[in-house]
Amino acid sequence: MIRPDIFTKTATALKNIYDNQLPQLRQLKDWQSKYRILMTLGKELPAFDSDWHRDEFLVQGCESKAWLLHYQDPVTTQHFWAFDSDARIVKGLIILILAQVNALTAEEFAKATPELLLNELQLQQNISPSRSNGLLAVLTKIKNGVRSHC
Amino acid sequence: MNFNLPALRQQFPFFTAHPDWIYLDNAATLHKPQAVLDAMNTFYSHQNSNVHRSAHGLSQQATAAFEAARSTVAHFLNARFPHEIIWTSGTTAGFNQLVFGLMGPVLQSGDRVLISTMEHHANIVPWHIHALPFGVELDVVPLTAEHRFDLTAFAELLKCKPKVVSISHVSNALGHIQPIAEIVRLAKAAGAIVILDGAQGIVWEKVDVQALDVDFYLFSGHKLYGPTGSGVLYGKTEYLELLRPLLGGGEMIKTVSFSGSSWNDLPYRLEAGTPNMAGAIGLAAAIVWLQQQDLVAIQQHKQGLVQRFYEGCRRIPALELLSGPTTNAGIVALNLKNEHPADLATLLDQQKIAVRAGTHCAMPLFQAINSKGSVRFSFACYNSFDEIDHTLAALTTAVELLAE
Numbered sequence: 001m002i003r004p005d006i007f008t009k010t011a012t013a014l015k016n017i018y019d020n021q022l023p024q025l026r027q028l029k030d031w032q033s034k035y036r037i038l039m040t041l042g043k044e045l046p047a048f049d050s051d052w053h054r055d056e057f058l059v060q061g062c063e064s065k066a067w068l069l070h071y072q073d074p075v076t077t078q079h080f081w082a083f084d085s086d087a088r089i090v091k092g093l094i095i096l097i098l099a100q101v102n103a104l105t106a107e108e109f110a111k112a113t114p115e116l117l118l119n120e121l122q123l124q125q126n127i128s129p130s131r132s133n134g135l136l137a138v139l140t141k142i143k144n145g146v147r148s149h150c
Numbered sequence: 151m152n153f154n155l156p157a158l159r160q161q162f163p164f165f166t167a168h169p170d171w172i173y174l175d176n177a178a179t180l181h182k183p184q185a186v187l188d189a190m191n192t193f194y195s196h197q198n199s200n201v202h203r204s205a206h207g208l209s210q211q212a213t214a215a216f217e218a219a220r221s222t223v224a225h226f227l228n229a230r231f232p233h234e235i236i237w238t239s240g241t242t243a244g245f246n247q248l249v250f251g252l253m254g255p256v257l258q259s260g261d262r263v264l265i266s267t268m269e270h271h272a273n274i275v276p277w278h279i280h281a282l283p284f285g286v287e288l289d290v291v292p293l294t295a296e297h298r299f300d301l302t303a304f305a306e307l308l309k310c311k312p313k314v315v316s317i318s319h320v321s322n323a324l325g326h327i328q329p330i331a332e333i334v335r336l337a338k339a340a341g342a343i344v345i346l347d348g349a350q351g352i353v354w355e356k357v358d359v360q361a362l363d364v365d366f367y368l369f370s371g372h373k374l375y376g377p378t379g380s381g382v383l384y385g386k387t388e389y390l391e392l393l394r395p396l397l398g399g400g401e402m403i404k405t406v407s408f409s410g411s412s413w414n415d416l417p418y419r420l421e422a423g424t425p426n427m428a429g430a431i432g433l434a435a436a437i438v439w440l441q442q443q444d445l446v447a448i449q450q451h452k453q454g455l456v457q458r459f460y461e462g463c464r465r466i467p468a469l470e471l472l473s474g475p476t477t478n479a480g481i482v483a484l485n486l487k488n489e490h491p492a493d494l495a496t497l498l499d500q501q502k503i504a505v506r507a508g509t510h511c512a513m514p515l516f517q518a519i520n521s522k523g524s525v526r527f528s529f530a531c532y533n534s535f536d537e538i539d540h541t542l543a544a545l546t547t548a549v550e551l552l553a554e
Contacts, residue, residue, distance in 0.1 A: 031500050036551060039493070063508045063523070064492045086522065087490035088552075089497075125499075 007071045007080040009046035011102055017044055018099040025121055034121065038092035048084040059141050062134025064090050070145045078103045079146050093123065093135050109146045153447035159532045172537045175504045177322055177350060177481050177528035179372045186376060189435030190428045201427055202401050216427050219434030226437045227384055228358040233416040234390060236383040237425050241349040242272040244368040244383035247420060249276040251393025257313055259285025264312035266291040266299055267518045268321040271511045273347045293518060296474055299328045308340040315342040319351025323510040324473045325481025334364050343389060349373055354479040356445065365389050371429060376436035380429030390416050397422035448531045452480040455529040455538055462542035466549055472524050483524040489552050491525045497548035503541050
């Protein structure tokens with residue numbers, strides 16, 4: 001199976017965000033500027049066509065809708081992700097997580113701590129278990145996805 | 151009596167602990183006045199014993215306090231008898247007991263039940279669990295274009311002869327006050343048993359169950375300035391007598407052998423297990439506290455808050471208001487065009503404005519109006535006009551951020 005186009009395009013976009021917007025976010029102090037960037041991150045990702053908006057890709061437990069796609073490269077064993085949500089802030093937060101873990105092997109993923117970035121950026125209030133925004137649900141699905149495919 | 155907002159607000163210790171927050175999630179739960187906390191503290195400190203069953207004098211004191219709380223609620227609703235007040239853990243638990251209890255004695259296969267589009271899941275899902283599998287059918291009163299209860303369609307649906315009509319007093323998602331007097335009158339004339347979901351309505355206005363002639367009325371303590379885990383199922387004696395108990399054990403029995411059991415009298419028959427004694431006493435204290443306030447002034451104050459907020463929202467471009475400003479019990483639901491309610495709520499949360507976003511336990515309502523959900527601002531007696539103005543400023547900031 002060749003890697004579907006969406007994963008290649010997403011990987012490029014995530015790499016760009018990691019190199020450009022993430023350092024910017026680290027510089028910012030006030031919440032408005034941070035959320036301003038966070039809410040535009042979604043526009044960097046390739047658009048989902050309707051085929052990817054299928055219920056089988058929906059993550060349960062989200063107030064907003066969130067679709068998560070997974071692909072593991074059979075040769076390199078890297079895990080690739082593609083994501084969409086109808087809410088911009090959740091989408092931005094997930095992008096920040098994915099920008100750190102996309103294309104990692106299971107071994108590399110096990111050592112990764114992508115949530116720490118949210119603490120560093122003072123966005124951690126979005127990830128508490130009592131939040132219904134679905135960030136935690138998506139994060140759990142990412143972790144389980146890697147575990148079940150390694 | 152008059153309305154002194156600072157003095158009233160001072161009775162709520164929560165605001166002393168969180169002076170920097172604006173709490174507009176009152177339809178989810180209200181904060182508690184000191185009088186309620188004191189009553190519960192006194193119960194646990196001085197009166198705590200199990201009710202109705204122990205042989206000692208302490209238990210008798212606890213029982214007396216517990217039953218006095220029941221009488222307080224009975225007077226509050228103008229019920230004929232204290233035994234018409236059944237303690238529940240809240241409206242949801244009350245509905246589950248009620249729907250289960252009606253199955254068999256009142257409702258059989260082929261019977262119809264009429265609810266409305268605006269119902270909370272607590273007035274939908276218990277029917278799915280306890281009634282629909284046994285052949286009961288559910289009809290739904292539609293909304294008008296203004297998201298109001300459609301009385302004309304209601305009158306038409308009553309011709310299908312529903313055995314039970316179960317409608318919310320106030321819509322929890324929109325805040326709209328339903329025409330309950332008219333609903334009860336029409337439904338009774340059509341021969342139906344009438345249930346009102348008072349979860350949001352009880353705190354809005356004085357409810358006289360006899361004057362309304364409603365058969366069942368349910369509400370939750372925590373939405374009436376009382377403790378969580380407390381609630382009331384009011385029913386007319388003749389209908390409560392019919393209900394099959396959902397839960398068995400504890401004080402609800404008369405005799406038990408291995409081959410069968412007979413049940414106790416009302417209200418105990420429908421109150422299995424050790425009751426939430428402190429909850430009942432806290433709820434009664436909340437009612438006593440509320441009765442000491444000027445209810446008309448509180449109503450006017452809340453109407454003023456809704457009006458001010460509504461007018462302010464109309465000046466913010468691209469806001470879509472789902473609630474109307476009149477016949478409204480203090481809830482405004484809105485959306486920002488083409489944006490998800492969760493985003494708007496998060497940006498308000500950043501500014502320490504507590505609201506709720508989503509479908510508010512009323513998914514069918516949002517399906518009916520073709521919406522992902524809403525951001526819900528709900529007001530209580532302790533909210534100020536200053537808070538409304540701050541919220542409008544925060545809302546403007548959030549809308550500007552989302553528009554960039």
